[in-house]
Amino acid sequence: MQEILAPLARPKRPRPWSGSSIGLSRRQKDQWAARFTALLATGTIVLVPLIAVALLWRALPILAAKPLTELLFSTTWHPLKGSFGFLPFIMGTLWVTIGAMTIAVPLSLLTAFYLAEYASPQIRALTKPLIDLLAGIPSVIYGIWGILIIVPVVERYVAPTLSYWLGFIPLFHSDNPTGYGVLAGSVVLAVMVFPVIIAVTDEVLRAVPRSLREASLALGATRWQTIKHVVLRHALAGVIAAVVLGFSRAFGETMAILMVVGNVAQVPTSIFDAAYPLPALIANNYGEMMSVPLYDAALLGAALILLLVVLAFNLASRLLLLRLIPRH
């Protein structure tokens, strides 16, 4: 009898998470876990301001040495002579980003409308993973694609044709013999932005109640009329948010754009001109920035400008989306 009962009398082995092993009750452990995870979560809230403050701290020397108006509106960039005008780079970023959005917005919105409103479940199931795949391609790969395909096409066909027929308009005038420039950069950026705009728009459209569509279709409206008058009206704010999100993604993109945009510090006046966007400036000069006075402060200041612009657009877009798409 003793032998049979022996296993029952054996004291329980402490389990990894059970109370007594480190002298805390189960409830205490739960509370400590709550505190620890809350601390980590708060860390993420603090991270954005922390990045901004760190960059500001490093950029202070140049902000102290030069008036802000000179930094933002001067076009001369000669780090060795101590002149740091960001205007060419800010304009370069704007040109390329606006160019990209001009291409990407209509194409992505039409695609998102097709996928959300027309496409059969089979087509959706086939297409969505491919668009997700597009989002996962590294930016250097986009850059190589730009060099291999887009730049030669611009150089050989688009630039000669457009500047021959429409060259009297400054926007299409070309005196850049290579294909590296605003247009090539815009095309590459546009393709990179497709998945962002499509995914968010699709989500917004799917949040529009089905009954609204059915009511419109029941009244005899065509599908396009339903989209135009009912769905779009309901989802307009969300679609704008999607576009803004795409804009901020394009604004900060670095490697792909750096490889195809030409990198000449000038304010572009035509879509064929070379440009030099802010992210490219930072990436291209990180190597020598420690050897020239104020150079590192200027580049980290450029990163700060980039961060603040992207932050503003991103925050606006997210706040808008938060009100439109209910979370689980």
Place this chain on the structure above:
Amino acid sequence: MRRYKFEENVFKILMIGSTVIVLASLVLILGAILWRGLPALSLEMITQTPKGGYYLGKEGGILNAIVGSLYLAGGATILSLVISLPIALYLQLYVKRTHYAELVRLSLDVLWGVPSIVYGAFGFTLMVWLGMRASLLGGIIALALLELPIMVRAMDEAIALIPTALKEASYAVGATRLETATRVIVRQNAAGLLTALLLAFGRGIGDAASVLFTAGYTDRLPNSLFSPAASLPLAVFFQLGTPFPAVQERAYASAVVLTVIVLVISLASRRLSKRLTKHVIQ
């Protein structure tokens, strides 16, 4: 009536055309990379480190970049996991839908949008402050910051899909939130968490701008956390920047290696998430 039909058809054609263009761009990208890169790819390229004169067209390979990238993205994913999983569990089990949780989610969404070059610049600032030089560790920290929002949000959404009944059953037998998190949620959700991990890894391995400042570049294999490390995206970028066609060919080949890694990860995460969800209680 005819006018409406006409408008309907015009827009339908435009929509289908746009979808075709979007999908065609994917095919074009993959096609161009494979077409130029595959002929230049050789066994030597992926099994050797660069020898003397490699960047002039002499022999060697990009093993340094492949290994460096795996270390960088692997390390960043592990570091990011250690921080992300507690945050995701906190969001779902401890605060769920309070204003505070929404604020954390909003800041994660905003972090997701921060350009990678800014993470690079921030990482660089941190390293200057700590007196570190460009190293594997620096790159891992910068990449972990980049991966953090992706991982937390993916885990957050995955955990949200677990049926409430399951959590309630766990609470009903007297488990605390922590016990529910470690014994029920994490196990039930292994697939979702793994998908989040792979997603972040894929993003990390392809990013160049954040490791440019922080990890440096070297022809040797990294042997400690404090030695500089090469990475595939930068290998592509630097080789393309040389004036020698033979070296540029190798840049295309390196791009194929990078693309294949990213594609395999993407497909694997899709397959895994299907397989692992098979036995999960719905």
